[in-house]
Amino acid sequence: xxxxxxxxxxxxxxxxxxxxxxxxxxxxxxxxxxxxxxxxxxxxxxxxxxxxxxxxxxxxxxxxxxxxxxxxxxxxxxxxxxxxxxxxxxxxxxxxxxxxxxxxxxxxxxxxxxxxxxxxxxxxxxxxxxxxxxxxxxxxxxxxxxxxxxxxxxxxxxxxxxxxxxxxxxxxxxxxxx
Numbered sequence: 001x002x003x004x005x006x007x008x009x010x011x012x013x014x015x016x017x018x019x020x021x022x023x024x025x026x027x028x029x030x031x032x033x034x035x036x037x038x039x040x041x042x043x044x045x046x047x048x049x050x051x052x053x054x055x056x057x058x059x060x061x062x063x064x065x066x067x068x069x070x071x072x073x074x075x076x077x078x079x080x081x082x083x084x085x086x087x088x089x090x091x092x093x094x095x096x097x098x099x100x101x102x103x104x105x106x107x108x109x110x111x112x113x114x115x116x117x118x119x120x121x122x123x124x125x126x127x128x129x130x131x132x133x134x135x136x137x138x139x140x141x142x143x144x145x146x147x148x149x150x151x152x153x154x155x156x157x158x159x160x161x162x163x164x165x166x167x168x169x170x171x172x173x174x175x176x177x178x
Contacts, residue, residue, distance in 0.1 A: 025156045029115040030165055033154045036089060036112035037169050040082055043069045044148055044171035051077045051096040052103065056176060057142040062124045065148070079103050082112065084125055089113040089152060117153045117164050126150060147172050 047056040050068040058066040064083035071078050071093065081092040092107035118125050128136040129147040136144055148171050155164035 026154075026165070029113075029154050029156050030167075033089075033113040033116070033152055033167055037150060037152055037167050040089075040091075040112060040150065041169050041171045043067075043071055043080055043082075045174050046070060047173045048077060048175045050079065050103070051101045054103075055143065056173065057145050060126065060128055060136070060139050060142055060145060062126060063118065065126050076101070079107075081107065082126075084116060084118055086119075087114065087116050089116050089125075113152065113154065115154050115156050117155045118151070121153045121164060123151050123153050123166070125152065145173065146176055 044065075044067070046069045047067045048069060049056055054068065056068050058068070058079065058081075060066075064081060066079065066081040068077045069080050070076070071080060076096055079094040079096075083090055083092070089112040090109055091112050092109045094103050094105060094107045096103050097105065117123075127149045128139075128145045129149075130136055130144040131146045133147070150167075150169045150171070152167045153164045154167065
């Protein structure tokens with residue numbers, strides 16, 4: 001009797017975990033994306049002049065941004081690029097070196113978030129606004145950027161329910177004053 005009860009219990013648990021694996025994976029992907037977006041927002045908020053004196057914002061685009069920010073609490077300011085590559089939100093970082101300081105060499109890349117579906121869903125990742133709240137659509141004018149919104153679509157498996165989850169956040173570039 002005990003053996004049959006244990007077999008039934010184990011079978012029920014295995015069935016539960018098999019049917020809920022996707023939900024668990026989606027929750028893990030969402031939690032990872034939330035941590036990544038929080039880290040990205042912190043980096044954006046702390047955008048500042050580069051160690052070589054360059055303007056804080058280097059370039060902007062719908063799915064990427066490059067700026068200078070101190071991400072590791074050392075005396076040097078890093079050049080940081082956030083960008084979508086396939087189904088990943090990635091970060092590329094470059095420390096200045098030499099005398100005088102210059103940003104040369106290779107970036108160190110890391111994954112901020114997996115299972116990003118912005119490209120497939122046709123969702124713009126970054127939107128930029130000036131001090132008056134007007135959206136910046138001319139991406140060659142980086143000097144006006146004061147506020148950035150971020151939309152990140154996360155979905156482990158687009159062929160299964162539940163549908164994707166969109167994480168939204170924003171950052172004011174605190175060190176840029178008009």
